[in-house]
Amino acid sequence: MTIYNIALIGFGGVNRALAELIATKNPLWERDLGFRLNIVAVSDLHLGSVISPNGLDARTLVEANFAKGGFGQLSGGSAEADNETIIKTAPADIIVEATFTNPKDGEPAVSHCRWALQAGKHVVTTNKGPVAIAAAELKALARANGVHFEYEGSVMSGTPVIRMAEKTLAGAEVKGFEGILNGTSNFVLGRMEAGLDFATAVREAQALGYAEADPTADVEGFDVRLKVVILANELLGASLRPEEVACTGISGLSPSDIETAATANSRWKLIGSAVRNADGTVTGSVSSKQLPLEHPLASVNGATNAISLNTELLGSVTITGPGAGRIETAYALLSDIVAIHNARAATATKEAA
Numbered sequence: 001m002t003i004y005n006i007a008l009i010g011f012g013g014v015n016r017a018l019a020e021l022i023a024t025k026n027p028l029w030e031r032d033l034g035f036r037l038n039i040v041a042v043s044d045l046h047l048g049s050v051i052s053p054n055g056l057d058a059r060t061l062v063e064a065n066f067a068k069g070g071f072g073q074l075s076g077g078s079a080e081a082d083n084e085t086i087i088k089t090a091p092a093d094i095i096v097e098a099t100f101t102n103p104k105d106g107e108p109a110v111s112h113c114r115w116a117l118q119a120g121k122h123v124v125t126t127n128k129g130p131v132a133i134a135a136a137e138l139k140a141l142a143r144a145n146g147v148h149f150e151y152e153g154s155v156m157s158g159t160p161v162i163r164m165a166e167k168t169l170a171g172a173e174v175k176g177f178e179g180i181l182n183g184t185s186n187f188v189l190g191r192m193e194a195g196l197d198f199a200t201a202v203r204e205a206q207a208l209g210y211a212e213a214d215p216t217a218d219v220e221g222f223d224v225r226l227k228v229v230i231l232a233n234e235l236l237g238a239s240l241r242p243e244e245v246a247c248t249g250i251s252g253l254s255p256s257d258i259e260t261a262a263t264a265n266s267r268w269k270l271i272g273s274a275v276r277n278a279d280g281t282v283t284g285s286v287s288s289k290q291l292p293l294e295h296p297l298a299s300v301n302g303a304t305n306a307i308s309l310n311t312e313l314l315g316s317v318t319i320t321g322p323g324a325g326r327i328e329t330a331y332a333l334l335s336d337i338v339a340i341h342n343a344r345a346a347t348a349t350k351e352a353a
């Protein structure tokens with residue numbers, strides 16, 4: 001049986017949910033997936049950092065109500081978040097990066113990923129910053145160091161879209177996509193349709209763990225812009241940068257806009273899309289659109305996301321599922337670890353043959 005030692009960078013909603021899953025699901029994973037996870041280090045800006053080479057008890061981590069700097073009370077702990085030391089020196093096979101998404105330059109998460117890959121450690125992340133801004137560099141670094149850089153949860157949380165499009169739809173020739181790629185804004189639009197004001201609806205999305213640390217990114221479309229860049233670069237072979245994608249959000253929509261759309265049998269949706277043009281270039285955009293009720297994306301509600309991939313051989317293929325949420329996103333991290341485990345097993349089999 002394989003044990004993967006993991007270090008959690010950031011201990012907010014998503015990584016805490018992963019620890020919660022580890023506390024209850026390790027026996028199941030051991031039986032069904034062939035590995036278990038052991039948390040050997042955690043670092044969080046608010047709580048501090050801790051290294052325990054033999055492993056920390058996941059349940060204690062989740063249940064203890066640590067105050068600011070609280071990891072300082074643990075054996076091997078410090079009240080300061082020393083990410084660099086943790087990433088470089090903790091005896092971890094996999095670094096799990098789930099700090100806040102910085103839509104401007106991806107930092108400090110880009111550095112976290114770089115340090116880990118240079119140290120020969122796999123990286124799994126739900127953080128959109130490093131993927132949208134530095135994927136090419138980080139993938140090259142991973143290859144050079146014989147490790148993996150995996151980021152399924154950076155788009156549509158645990159709903160498989162990146163791996164599904166790349167592996168299961170290989171050869172179908174994706175030509176473009178359009179989708180609802182932000183759970184918070186979709187949830188907020190639905191709550192406004194139910195009569196709530198914008199600010200209350202955003203607060204609800206925050207309480208449910210859908211929103212970014214700064215929800216401006218959700219409602220102004222910046223979060224979707226990162227996801228459009230990630231998918232365009234990954235699936236359409238583009239090398240877009242976020243500032244090249246035109247972007248408007250939902251904050252300009254008033255209750256009367258929402259009402260007018262309903263009267264016209266339509267609904268507002270924040271749509272992210274990209275298309276490969278005839279000359280081979282790729283154009284991406286993010287904007288709120290009034291969709292007729294019969295449009296396939298009009299009936300996608302709450303924090304659910306959906307994406308329609310336009311393919312040469314199959315026509316339109318639509319994937320729908322959770323686009324945000326703590327456990328849903330922690331599942332994406334697990335799916336990345338499963339991918340690493342399966343790739344290692346395949347290499348071992350090849351080498352043995």
Ligand SMILES: NC(=O)c1ccc[n+]([C@@H]2O[C@H](COP(=O)([O-])OP(=O)(O)OC[C@H]3O[C@@H](n4cnc5c(N)ncnc54)[C@H](O)[C@@H]3O)[C@@H](O)[C@H]2O)c1
Binds near residue numbers: 100210
């Ligand atoms: N919550 C979701 O539904 C969801 C879905 C997909 C992707 N994501 C992404 O996953 C990441 C984590 O999301 P979350 O919901 O857990 O966010 P969160 O705000 O709940 O947690 C982030 C944690 O990171 C810590 N942190 C911030 N900067 C740090 C630093 N420099 N060093 C160490 N710790 C630091 C914060 O103290 C906080 O505890 C974000 O990048 C987010 O965009 C979240």
Ligand SMILES: N[C@@H](CCO)C(=O)O
Binds near residue numbers: 154157181211324
């Ligand atoms: N804040 C994001 C999280 C998922 O990336 C959303 O609401 O979709």
